[in-house]
Amino acid sequence: MEYLIRFSQSHETFRLPELQALAVLEGIDMEVVSYSLDSPFCIIRLPPSSPPITTTTLARRLIRRSILAMSIHELWGHGPDLASVHAAVKSTTSPLWPSYLSCSFKFTLDSYQGSRTSDQKVSIINSFSYLGFMGPIKMRHPDQEFTLHELWPFNSTPLGIPEPNHLYFTRYLGSSLRDLPKKLDLKKRRYISTTSMDAELALITANIALAGPGKLFYDPFCGTGSFPIAVAEFGAVALGSDIDGRSIRGDGREKTLRGNFEQYGLLGRLGGTFTADLTNSPIRKQELGSDGDGVRGRVFDGIVCDPPYGVREGLMVLGVRDPEKTPWVERKGREMYKQADFIPPRKPYGFLAMLDDILQFAAQTLVDNGRVAFWMPTANDEEQEMPVPSHPYLETLSVSTQVFNKWSRRLICYRRIPDKDVDSAAVKAREERKLVGKTADELNPFRKAYFEGFQTPPATTGTSTPAAPATETPPPN
Amino acid sequence: MKLLTLNFLTCAVKTCKSSSDSFPLHPKDAELASDDVEVNPELLVNLLPRLDWKALKTTSAEVFLPSCIYPLGFPQLPDSPPTIEQLQSDDKLLKDLHSLLMETNLMEGKLVCGVCGHEYAVREGIPNFLLPSHLV
Numbered sequence A: 001m002e003y004l005i006r007f008s009q010s011h012e013t014f015r016l017p018e019l020q021a022l023a024v025l026e027g028i029d030m031e032v033v034s035y036s037l038d039s040p041f042c043i044i045r046l047p048p049s050s051p052p053i054t055t056t057t058l059a060r061r062l063i064r065r066s067i068l069a070m071s072i073h074e075l076w077g078h079g080p081d082l083a084s085v086h087a088a089v090k091s092t093t094s095p096l097w098p099s100y101l102s103c104s105f106k107f108t109l110d111s112y113q114g115s116r117t118s119d120q121k122v123s124i125i126n127s128f129s130y131l132g133f134m135g136p137i138k139m140r141h142p143d144q145e146f147t148l149h150e151l152w153p154f155n156s157t158p159l160g161i162p163e164p165n166h167l168y169f170t171r172y173l174g175s176s177l178r179d180l181p182k183k184l185d186l187k188k189r190r191y192i193s194t195t196s197m198d199a200e201l202a203l204i205t206a207n208i209a210l211a212g213p214g215k216l217f218y219d220p221f222c223g224t225g226s227f228p229i230a231v232a233e234f235g236a237v238a239l240g241s242d243i244d245g246r247s248i249r250g251d252g253r254e255k256t257l258r259g260n261f262e263q264y265g266l267l268g269r270l271g272g273t274f275t276a277d278l279t280n281s282p283i284r285k286q287e288l289g290s291d292g293d294g295v296r297g298r299v300f301d302g303i304v305c306d307p308p309y310g311v312r313e314g315l316m317v318l319g320v321r322d323p324e325k326t327p328w329v330e331r332k333g334r335e336m337y338k339q340a341d342f343i344p345p346r347k348p349y350g351f352l353a354m355l356d357d358i359l360q361f362a363a364q365t366l367v368d369n370g371r372v373a374f375w376m377p378t379a380n381d382e383e384q385e386m387p388v389p390s391h392p393y394l395e396t397l398s399v400s401t402q403v404f405n406k407w408s409r410r411l412i413c414y415r416r417i418p419d420k421d422v423d424s425a426a427v428k429a430r431e432e433r434k435l436v437g438k439t440a441d442e443l444n445p446f447r448k449a450y451f452e453g454f455q456t457p458p459a460t461t462g463t464s465t466p467a468a469p470a471t472e473t474p475p476p477n
Numbered sequence B: 001m002k003l004l005t006l007n008f009l010t011c012a013v014k015t016c017k018s019s020s021d022s023f024p025l026h027p028k029d030a031e032l033a034s035d036d037v038e039v040n041p042e043l044l045v046n047l048l049p050r051l052d053w054k055a056l057k058t059t060s061a062e063v064f065l066p067s068c069i070y071p072l073g074f075p076q077l078p079d080s081p082p083t084i085e086q087l088q089s090d091d092k093l094l095k096d097l098h099s100l101l102m103e104t105n106l107m108e109g110k111l112v113c114g115v116c117g118h119e120y121a122v123r124e125g126i127p128n129f130l131l132p133s134h135l136v
């Protein structure tokens, strides 16, 4: 049977990756029959299910956790005009009609980019009278809801376009978690910073990375905890770390990462937080190529993060920039590092090198088929666009883009390939390649494009600005 | 930080990574706190194959001996890890493992590397793994 998914017409390039991830999560073999970025209507096919689970149940499960889908419906017929919808409904669904003879019901018109007068609405609804439903019409909580969805051309009302391009007649089955982002809204969160990730996008990221009950997730750039909160909301236990301990501690009282978990009643799923540099991480790793059993030595089901983009201060990791020129920095470190207030020195680091480190880290710590999803910025101009980083142990599953005025950011998701399926030629090629570079611009092509190409700071639409790691003044820890 | 996390953490000093004695880190002057968390059998079953059982036994012995939150000592874990089936059918073991990994938090103290002796400070439940430049 075919089903209609009614998407929200926003974050379009995230919709299919989220839906496909949910299909994997629920173990549903879904086929996308028709989908377009310009339309909120998507047709999918589900395989016949085996009792006691009905296909209807599978359809409901498929989107029950979705943020970008709004609802799922049994598709009774569709076509370019009302007559063809009626023809399809009559030819394929008449055996279903008797089941709905006496239940309460409601008819809805869902017109996307267009509108109908009330007279038109009434006559459209009446044109379905052959279905023969005799139950009471109930506007609130009816037993069944039938909808005619209409896809109109862009700007139909001002342009006076008389008819939609395509119509779908459906029976409502279930809804999603479209309202969950409100619960985690940054505006109502106790503790946030300028780089906290918007709740909706954090939840979508968690879905795409398959966060779920019984799983262990990690964010190595956790800041105020947007991703750990999102994965915990979906049932996973979350670990987080950040090079800046202050971002985890907040004000040390109410406004802390932990306080956010408390606010949402998720404390039981906060595994722990610690202060660490991803490039000198204390997390136990498995050497690649050691032919593990797919689990042992690798601990995470998923890694989700928004790494620092290094636009404002440049990106920092532990170390000394120029040990020869400033030998006293290291000397001082040797003498002082055991003192509680010692601040370890930092040096600039490349953005691409950092992305590569994230992928390497993910390859070494994700269980087989575990996922890593991270955000990275890119210029809108194709010539300045940054390549999607790759790693022989990781399969690129999806690239979604959020477009701002002068720049964009992407969410990229990968799957850890089991060792036995890894392409050894790709492993060899990686070993032969080396990332070199010295100045901040050489190290960070996005920063270079940012300062040369677009003179004004990026305008953001509601979500976070390009991340500026809090490294201007080093933290006390 | 839940004690679970200690099973995934080793010394951040690169030269220590190759030595098996850098794991687990040894709690010192540990102050513990205990939370009430709903038992999550799905998580424990999922994590069982990833846990280093020997390290877990070490951690459990080291944190509970000097602490007083379990004055009679923490329930003994079996010497070798249970199979998934054994864990699923043993409510007491599930409960013990749960309170050890998920309900016990390390709040203050130090985590010490068995190889280089580096002491990572833990404050307000947050260990600090940042290193001076001669150790990175």
Ligand SMILES: C[S@@+](CC[C@H](N)C(=O)[O-])C[C@H]1O[C@@H](n2cnc3c(N)ncnc32)[C@H](O)[C@@H]1O
Pocket: A193, A195, A196, A197, A220, A221, A222, A223, A224, A225, A226, A227, A241, A242, A243, A244, A247, A276, A277, A278, A279, A305, A306, A307, A308, A309, A315, A316, A317, A318, A467, A468, A469, A470
């Ligand atoms: C874009 S912010 C992430 C914000 C986070 N998603 C939140 O919701 O608050 C990037 C974070 O990476 C941290 N960071 C910068 N360099 C790092 C490094 N080398 N290792 C670990 N964290 C680092 C910064 O302190 C900052 O908190």
Ligand SMILES: [Zn+2]
Pocket: B011, B012, B013, B016, B022, B113, B114, B115, B116, B117, B118
């Ligand atoms: Zn060490």
